[in-house]
Amino acid sequence: MTGKVTLVGAGPGDPGLLPRKGEAALRAAEVVVYDRLIAPELLELLPPTAERIDVGKEADHHPVPQWRINEILLEKAQEGKNVVRLKGGDPFLFGRGGEELDLLAQHHIPFEVVPGVTSALAVPAYAGIPVTHRDYASSLHIVTGHAKAGSPLQINFRALAEAGGTCVFLMGVSALERICDGLLAAGMATETSAAVVERGTLPGQRKIVSNLGHLAEETRRADLHSPAVIVVGEVAALSDRFDWFDMLPLKGRTVVVTRPKRRAGALRSRLRELGADVVDYPCIETVPRLENPLLEQCLAQISHYDWVAFTSSAGVEVFFDALWRLGLDSRALGGVKLAAIGPSTAQALEARHLRADFMPTVYDTEHLALGLAQRTNGPVLLPRAALGSPILPRVLEEQGVAFTDVPVYDTVFPGEHADALLPLLAAGETWVTFTSASTVRGFVGSLPEGTDLSRVLGLCIGPQTAAECARHGIRTRVAREATVPALVELILKVAGE
Ligand code: SAH
Numbered sequence: 001m002t003g004k005v006t007l008v009g010a011g012p013g014d015p016g017l018l019p020r021k022g023e024a025a026l027r028a029a030e031v032v033v034y035d036r037l038i039a040p041e042l043l044e045l046l047p048p049t050a051e052r053i054d055v056g057k058e059a060d061h062h063p064v065p066q067w068r069i070n071e072i073l074l075e076k077a078q079e080g081k082n083v084v085r086l087k088g089g090d091p092f093l094f095g096r097g098g099e100e101l102d103l104l105a106q107h108h109i110p111f112e113v114v115p116g117v118t119s120a121l122a123v124p125a126y127a128g129i130p131v132t133h134r135d136y137a138s139s140l141h142i143v144t145g146h147a148k149a150g151s152p153l154q155i156n157f158r159a160l161a162e163a164g165g166t167c168v169f170l171m172g173v174s175a176l177e178r179i180c181d182g183l184l185a186a187g188m189a190t191e192t193s194a195a196v197v198e199r200g201t202l203p204g205q206r207k208i209v210s211n212l213g214h215l216a217e218e219t220r221r222a223d224l225h226s227p228a229v230i231v232v233g234e235v236a237a238l239s240d241r242f243d244w245f246d247m248l249p250l251k252g253r254t255v256v257v258t259r260p261k262r263r264a265g266a267l268r269s270r271l272r273e274l275g276a277d278v279v280d281y282p283c284i285e286t287v288p289r290l291e292n293p294l295l296e297q298c299l300a301q302i303s304h305y306d307w308v309a310f311t312s313s314a315g316v317e318v319f320f321d322a323l324w325r326l327g328l329d330s331r332a333l334g335g336v337k338l339a340a341i342g343p344s345t346a347q348a349l350e351a352r353h354l355r356a357d358f359m360p361t362v363y364d365t366e367h368l369a370l371g372l373a374q375r376t377n378g379p380v381l382l383p384r385a386a387l388g389s390p391i392l393p394r395v396l397e398e399q400g401v402a403f404t405d406v407p408v409y410d411t412v413f414p415g416e417h418a419d420a421l422l423p424l425l426a427a428g429e430t431w432v433t434f435t436s437a438s439t440v441r442g443f444v445g446s447l448p449e450g451t452d453l454s455r456v457l458g459l460c461i462g463p464q465t466a467a468e469c470a471r472h473g474i475r476t477r478v479a480r481e482a483t484v485p486a487l488v489e490l491i492l493k494v495a496g497e
Helices: 020-027 066-078 097-106 119-126 157-163 173-185 215-222 234-242 265-273 293-300 313-325 343-350 365-375 391-398 422-427 437-446 463-471 484-496
Strands: 004-009 031-034 051-054 082-087 111-114 140-144 166-170 193-198 206-211 228-232 254-257 277-280 285-288 307-310 337-340 380-385 403-412 430-434 456-460 475-478
Touching: 004 020, 004 066, 004 097, 020 082, 020 111, 031 066, 066 082, 066 097, 097 111, 119 166, 119 193, 119 228, 140 157, 157 173, 166 234, 173 193, 173 215, 173 228, 193 215, 193 234, 206 215, 206 234, 228 234, 254 265, 265 277, 265 484, 285 313, 293 313, 293 380, 293 403, 307 313, 307 343, 307 365, 313 343, 313 380, 313 403, 337 343, 337 365, 365 391, 380 391, 391 403, 422 430, 430 437, 430 463, 430 484, 437 463, 456 463, 456 484, 463 475, 475 484
Parallel strands: 004 082, 004 111, 031 051, 031 082, 140 166, 254 277, 254 430, 307 337, 307 380, 380 403, 430 456, 456 475
Antiparallel strands: 166 228, 193 206, 193 228, 285 403
16 A cells, blocks of 8 residues: 655744644654654654654755655655655745655655745734735745856846846845846846845844845844845835734743643743743653552552642643553542642543532642641641642641641653753753742752853742752742742743842
């Protein structure tokens, strides 16, 4: 059986610009063949078993030549695989998508094309430049500035100058001077507005807005490089007025997220929406204990407990998975009451259509324990991390509450993986979010011994997390309450200071 190849346009960088059809294709892919500049988030959509083939091209040298890429697609499809060819921007706009389909068509391999959001349109849009505008431009010309090594540019400058619309040049930075000279020689005015936008739609997007006479010089001075889009035409002058991306409150800020990968999503995407450059640096992973005789014993006698108190959404997940594996479901809980330490734990219960009977007003273990002490008439079950806070059992003991502390998952630290982080720490103040004391321990443990932590600013979800930071000499700011929205609010506040 032959497979199929789907050519998918991944968009110019912002992972949110992947088309829905492209997302569906990635989720079903068995093989993905992808380019440089593809957002890592997009590869996370792949099934874990999918084969990933990186054919990324560095400027001026091609690690995997085009003919070989074409062959890989053919070979994998002939093996019967569902292949996705993930390409930057739109696959057919200066993307050699046509060449890739040629060989497939010759061999009667079925294929589909998912058009993408091209950088030619999206990058100007993220820089506040509408490529047409009734008052300024009624046509758009998209031109490649790429020329074979040693040969002159193949651009009809006269035609562009006469047409009078907006010109967008891709792959043009290294030929910028020749492009500007060509347009001027063809009669365009030196005052014609023009812009260069580097790494458009990405957190590190930079731009300069100038005019045709000064564009090349200013681009050199600002040290802008490929990938960049060049826009020539009156619409470029609107850039500063319509800029929205550079105005995002966290634009230009780098924020390190230390949550476990599986749980980082909400914080990560919220910070990105606010313009931050988010560095994923997972410092802990939670591993459920699948063999757990103590938990099974407690579940078998669950009606013996007055309360089950959860201190994390991971605890909720493992608890109900274990119940399910025993052939039971939430009805087994009967009249047992449920406590959640805070809103995200309560949400994990809600996802199972269960309400928390109690959630403390301050979302920490101490307030949880004190609240339980006031309410309970019998023993409390604590399904939680093996490395959970000692405060919870201590306070319950002090209050004379009987409880069973059941470790249901282990917290593992990935160990040293600091290569991506050390340059950031060396560069200056580094903002690191911490959502639990264990993320702090994982963070410190991931760094080589003796790393200077004085320039880390720990953005902490609560006081216990901050206390762990203080133990390692990390300066902190603490969220108003222990929730992800409050942590984001804190980051916005610190950014505004
Ligand atoms: N098929 C792609 C273009 C491939 S050619 C598309 O439709 O977008 C590669 C050129 O695209 C780069 O040299 C640059 O000019 C432009 N480009 C791609 N991504 C970009 C980005 N994020 N910011 C600026 N330019 C980008």
